[in-house]
Amino acid sequence: MMYLKLAWRNIWRNRRRTLITAASVFFAVSLAVLMRSLQHGAYDNMIRNAAGMYLGYVQVHHNGYWNDKSLNNTFTPDEALLKTLDIDPRVSTVVPRLESFALASSGNQTKTALVIGADPSKEASFTQLNKRITQGTYFSAGEDAALLGDELAKNLKLKVGDTLVLLGQGYHGYTAAGKYVIKGLIHFGSPDLNREVVYLPLQTAQLFYTIGNRLTSITLNLFKPKEAEIVARSLSQKLDKKYWEVMDWKQMMPQLEQLIQLDSSGGLVIIGILYLVIAFGVFGTILMMLAERQHEMGILTAIGMKPYKMGWMIFTELVLMVLLGVLAGIIASIPLVTYFKYHPIRITGQAAEAYEHFGLEPIFPFSTNPDIFISQGIVVLIICVMLSFYAWYKILRIDAVESMRM
Amino acid sequence: MIVIETKNVTKVYEGVVPVTAVDGVSIQIEEGEFTAIVGPSGSGKTTLLNLIGGLDHPTTGEVWIGGKNISHLSKNELIDFRLHHIGFVFQAYNLIPVLSAKENVEFIMLLQKRSKSERISRAKELLKMVGLETRMNNRPGELSGGQQQRVAVARALASKPQFVLADEPTANLDSNSTAQLLDMMHDLNKKEKMTFLFSTHDQRVIDRAERVIMLEDGKVVGSELNG
Ligand SMILES: Nc1ncnc2c1ncn2[C@@H]1O[C@H](COP(=O)(O)OP(=O)(O)OP(=O)(O)O)[C@@H](O)[C@H]1O
Ligand SMILES: [Mg+2]
Numbered sequence: 001m002m003y004l005k006l007a008w009r010n011i012w013r014n015r016r017r018t019l020i021t022a023a024s025v026f027f028a029v030s031l032a033v034l035m036r037s038l039q040h041g042a043y044d045n046m047i048r049n050a051a052g053m054y055l056g057y058v059q060v061h062h063n064g065y066w067n068d069k070s071l072n073n074t075f076t077p078d079e080a081l082l083k084t085l086d087i088d089p090r091v092s093t094v095v096p097r098l099e100s101f102a103l104a105s106s107g108n109q110t111k112t113a114l115v116i117g118a119d120p121s122k123e124a125s126f127t128q129l130n131k132r133i134t135q136g137t138y139f140s141a142g143e144d145a146a147l148l149g150d151e152l153a154k155n156l157k158l159k160v161g162d163t164l165v166l167l168g169q170g171y172h173g174y175t176a177a178g179k180y181v182i183k184g185l186i187h188f189g190s191p192d193l194n195r196e197v198v199y200l201p202l203q204t205a206q207l208f209y210t211i212g213n214r215l216t217s218i219t220l221n222l223f224k225p226k227e228a229e230i231v232a233r234s235l236s237q238k239l240d241k242k243y244w245e246v247m248d249w250k251q252m253m254p255q256l257e258q259l260i261q262l263d264s265s266g267g268l269v270i271i272g273i274l275y276l277v278i279a280f281g282v283f284g285t286i287l288m289m290l291a292e293r294q295h296e297m298g299i300l301t302a303i304g305m306k307p308y309k310m311g312w313m314i315f316t317e318l319v320l321m322v323l324l325g326v327l328a329g330i331i332a333s334i335p336l337v338t339y340f341k342y343h344p345i346r347i348t349g350q351a352a353e354a355y356e357h358f359g360l361e362p363i364f365p366f367s368t369n370p371d372i373f374i375s376q377g378i379v380v381l382i383i384c385v386m387l388s389f390y391a392w393y394k395i396l397r398i399d400a401v402e403s404m405r406m
Numbered sequence: 407m408i409v410i411e412t413k414n415v416t417k418v419y420e421g422v423v424p425v426t427a428v429d430g431v432s433i434q435i436e437e438g439e440f441t442a443i444v445g446p447s448g449s450g451k452t453t454l455l456n457l458i459g460g461l462d463h464p465t466t467g468e469v470w471i472g473g474k475n476i477s478h479l480s481k482n483e484l485i486d487f488r489l490h491h492i493g494f495v496f497q498a499y500n501l502i503p504v505l506s507a508k509e510n511v512e513f514i515m516l517l518q519k520r521s522k523s524e525r526i527s528r529a530k531e532l533l534k535m536v537g538l539e540t541r542m543n544n545r546p547g548e549l550s551g552g553q554q555q556r557v558a559v560a561r562a563l564a565s566k567p568q569f570v571l572a573d574e575p576t577a578n579l580d581s582n583s584t585a586q587l588l589d590m591m592h593d594l595n596k597k598e599k600m601t602f603l604f605s606t607h608d609q610r611v612i613d614r615a616e617r618v619i620m621l622e623d624g625k626v627v628g629s630e631l632n633g
Binding site: 002006009010012013295296299300301302303304305306307309400401404 | 456490513517565
């Protein structure tokens with residue numbers, strides 16, 4: 001207790017230096033936290049956007065579907081598969097889908113459409129498709145009704161209540177044709193989807209394609225998106241690889257994964273440089289502390305204090321000083337990060353268009369994941385511990401007589 | 407009983423020109439002595455006290471403290487030996503500046519791992535003895551040079567050493583404070599039977615010593631009893 005008191009008082013011997021050191025740590029930590037929080041918030045948002053909007057975190061297909069998305073690669077969901085998925089405690093929702101392309105037309109307008117047969121209630125609970133309705137109402141199972149991307153509706157000059165005609169090729173080369181009442185218009189962040197998407201209730205779509213109860217995919221929503229990779233791996237171990245392929249979002253969207261990796265390492269380089277600068281500052285403080293305490297440490301060794309105890313004392317002082325900056329940095333960044341979590345930064349202009357092009361919302365909510373704060377604090381403390389090796393090295397070889405001359 | 411004995415102790419500082427700072431010194435200090443080591447600047451007083459205090463190793467010869475040869479102890483063993491057997495007072499800046507007088511005295515007992523209650527009561531008692539009962543909670547910066555030296559003496563005694571070594575304890579003090587400090591040390595010598603060995607080249611201090619050992623060029627050139 002006395003040692004802690006001693007260390008605490010010692011750091012205030014040179015108030016200005018302590019404040020400057022703590023302030024530099026403060027700025028580094030708060031900047032690093034803000035930056036990481038922005039990055040992770042943006043990544044989480046991108047993943048949530050991309051996965052939560054449609055693809056899901058994990059998908060199960062008939063083996064080969066991903067590379068050849070044709071109706072020939074559909075499958076009948078058998079009991080065993082559904083059971084395996086149902087009992088997995090990490091899976092929150094199991095969403096069956098049948099998707100293929102068709103021509104959508106009205107009058108003399110014709111556009112290519114991505115026709116998705118979806119289970120209305122499951123789709124609502126996972127992708128919250130019902131919340132995307134901008135006009136009209138949501139559909140329900142078995143209806144001969146469609147939901148249209150608002151851009152597609154505009155291009156086809158259709159509105160709620162009008163009839164949409166779909167033409168395409170069904171299973172085994174049958175001609176697929178159908179008329180559906182437009183129950184609602186939906187809006188996606190991605191302009192591509194807005195331009196193409198047509199949702200039909202699953203059975204309606206299966207009838208349209210005359211495909212029985214076959215599906216193109218089963219999409220899984222997870223309680224913890226971070227577990228996607230593990231879940232995918234364990235499922236593909238359980239399921240026969242000959243018939244099934246299981247993919248996580250990283251496999252389905254490798255570009256997104258690469259983009260995140262690249263951006264993240266860029267951020268880490270900047271933080272590395274930031275901390276390097278701070279490390280030099282802290283090292284300077286250590287050098288000054290050792291120099292001005294030389295005589296005192298000589299006296300203390302002379303009267304019988306073991307150098308390792310002095311080492312701990314200096315180390316404690318250093319940790320207290322740095323901790324002051326770390327805690328202040330974390331405390332100061334919490335309200336900022338929280339604010340930007342709920343009031344995300346929104347970019348505009350060309351950059352925004354680029355984001356929208358990839359189906360991502362051009363917003364940057366910050367992440368309040370405690371890992372970010374903790375890891376920055378730990379990194380700074382590790383730097384501090386490493387720098388303190390020099391102090392230990394110096395103190396452990398202190399010579400009482402020589403030091404007292406100083 | 408002999409507390410301190412040096413047997414033909416020599417200290418040579420190696421260098422371009424080696425310096426023999428202490429040259430074949432053999433002295434004996436009995437328990438209860440109040441002895442000054444005197445000599446001109448550079449005569450080897452500090453070097454000799456450092457050898458006796460286990461702060462430095464002799465080049466040749468032996469230093470015996472309380473019947474134990476300390477010349478071959480390792481650096482770490484010496485630190486422990488000093489903590490438990492020798493009280494130190496240096497010329498100046500003896501104290502930890504951020505601790506109060508009382509805490510400075512307590513600190514050495516903390517190093518000795520004494521109980522908190524013993525630390526507090528002994529620190530108070532000793533500071534009273536050196537006449538600082540009203541300044542116990544002041545930090546060194548708030549004390550005069552003489553008062554600081556008295557705290558240093560109190561700290562030296564706190565560890566219950568076999569003797570107190572003081573290298574020019576009055577060098578930075580005016581004549582008033584010098585007289586006061588010596589009175590006090592002499593008092594402790596008499597009342598507590600504490601052995602004091604100090605160095606000085608101040609004639610007024612020399613006059614107060616009961617025994618004087620004279621050094622010149624690292625050699626003992628005389629030893630006399632005062633009074
Ligand atoms: N670390 C050292 N390296 C080399 N020579 C030294 C060292 N310490 C002391 N000396 C030399 O040893 C001799 C004795 O020095 P010492 O400090 O013991 O003298 P002193 O009697 O204490 O002098 P003063 O009264 O000035 O304090 C001097 O010639 C000094 O220059
Ligand atoms: Mg000297």
